Amino acid sequence: MKEQPSARQIYGTIGPACADVETLEAMFRAGMTGIRLNLSHVTLAQAADQVDALHKAAQRCGKQAELLIDMQGPELRVGVLAEPLTLNEGEVFELGGKGIPLPEIAIPALLPGQEVLLDDGKLLLRVTEQTETGAVAEVLRGGVLRGRKSLALPGADLEPPTMTASDVENIRVAASCGVTGVMQPFVRSRRDLETVRQALDENGGANIRLFAKIENQTGLERLPEFLETADEIVIARGDLGNAMPLWELSAAQKRIEAQCRKAGKPFMVVTQMLASMEQNPVPTRAEVSDIFNAVADGAAAVMVTGETAVGKWPVEVIRYLSNTVQAAERFLREG
Numbered sequence: 001m002k003e004q005p006s007a008r009q010i011y012g013t014i015g016p017a018c019a020d021v022e023t024l025e026a027m028f029r030a031g032m033t034g035i036r037l038n039l040s041h042v043t044l045a046q047a048a049d050q051v052d053a054l055h056k057a058a059q060r061c062g063k064q065a066e067l068l069i070d071m072q073g074p075e076l077r078v079g080v081l082a083e084p085l086t087l088n089e090g091e092v093f094e095l096g097g098k099g100i101p102l103p104e105i106a107i108p109a110l111l112p113g114q115e116v117l118l119d120d121g122k123l124l125l126r127v128t129e130q131t132e133t134g135a136v137a138e139v140l141r142g143g144v145l146r147g148r149k150s151l152a153l154p155g156a157d158l159e160p161p162t163m164t165a166s167d168v169e170n171i172r173v174a175a176s177c178g179v180t181g182v183m184q185p186f187v188r189s190r191r192d193l194e195t196v197r198q199a200l201d202e203n204g205g206a207n208i209r210l211f212a213k214i215e216n217q218t219g220l221e222r223l224p225e226f227l228e229t230a231d232e233i234v235i236a237r238g239d240l241g242n243a244m245p246l247w248e249l250s251a252a253q254k255r256i257e258a259q260c261r262k263a264g265k266p267f268m269v270v271t272q273m274l275a276s277m278e279q280n281p282v283p284t285r286a287e288v289s290d291i292f293n294a295v296a297d298g299a300a301a302v303m304v305t306g307e308t309a310v311g312k313w314p315v316e317v318i319r320y321l322s323n324t325v326q327a328a329e330r331f332l333r334e335g
């Protein structure tokens with residue numbers, strides 16, 4: 001019997017590992033319906049070749065590619081590093097000033113005792129001392145730090161603006177680049193979404209869908225306030241997992257899902273769905289189970305990130321993602 005096409009959206013993330021037409025075509029043929037472009041690493045203008053390759057690949061398969069742009073928004077990130085930096089446990093590093101570059105808005109929050117999570121929490125530092133230009137911090141959990149990785153300061157009360165200057169420019173050209181959806185990170189309020197919606201409407205993007213990423217406690221708490229304003233809710237487990245002990249993350253995911261189901265709002269589950277496949281051609285049992293359960297819980301879409309952007313097996317990743325979604329759909333239909 002011929003497999004029915006999936007009713008759900010299946011997204012990869014474009015990056016150096018998959019940005020050529022052939023690989024993207026193979027990903028579409030393996031079941032991908034669209035792709036996310038992470039604008040924390042490039043601007044839409046800089047990614048013109050990647051976007052072009054995407055449209056060419058979709059055309060070859062007779063598909064209409066969804067292109068989601070993931071904005072910078074109020075997310076905090078490390079600045080540009082000339083080369084990767086190894087942070088060993090027990091070492092101390094300067095933050096800000098001549099040390100690891102951090103956004104200006106983060107500097108006043110670097111008080112002694114403040115924890116500093118880098119790269120989705122893979123690295124952890126604690127501030128030991130404030131300096132004139134920043135702070136000194138000790139490495140509690142080490143690793144290799146690359147530029148533009150995420151930065152989280154648990155408990156610090158920072159209010160970055162909804163959009164960066166680069167976001168404003170990307171929104172201006174979004175419609176002409178074939179963008180179909182905008183993902184707004186770290187949504188804090190309905191106002192954040194209204195600001196992006198207005199910018200889209202003023203720039204010929206009235207048909208572009210607005211995805212609200214839930215990435216911290218504020219997003220979790222205020223979801224009822226902005227649920228209606230979003231076209232789709234994104235359970236962004238990378239950063240959301242930084243905002244709580246990891247063992248609490250699944251309950252947070254289930255609570256968001258329940259609220260979305262009750263309101264009839266589509267939701268997407270993302271991040272680390274097939275993380276082991278950045279290195280390996282076969283996923284773990286736990287990973288396929290995670291995808292299956294997201295679909296069983298009612299997800300309208302699933303998305304991978306680094307697995308296709310920088311992983312070794314982008315096409316296989318999409319094949320596992322798509323086949324597992326279809327297996328879950330079959331199970332929902334037939335038991």
Ligand SMILES: Nc1ncnc2c1ncn2[C@@H]1O[C@H](COP(=O)(O)OP(=O)(O)OP(=O)(O)O)[C@@H](O)[C@H]1O
Nearest residue numbers: 013014015016038040041042150238305306309310
């Ligand atoms: N469009 C792109 N062009 C070049 N490199 C990219 C692009 N998108 C992503 N990358 C690289 O791939 C890595 C993984 O992509 P991903 O989108 O998961 O970024 P991230 O910064 O790790 O995650 P997030 O933005 O979700 O916190 C990035 O860290 C970056 O080095």
Ligand SMILES: CC(=O)C(=O)O
Nearest residue numbers: 236237238239240271
């Ligand atoms: C994808 C993303 O932004 C996250 O999971 O945090």
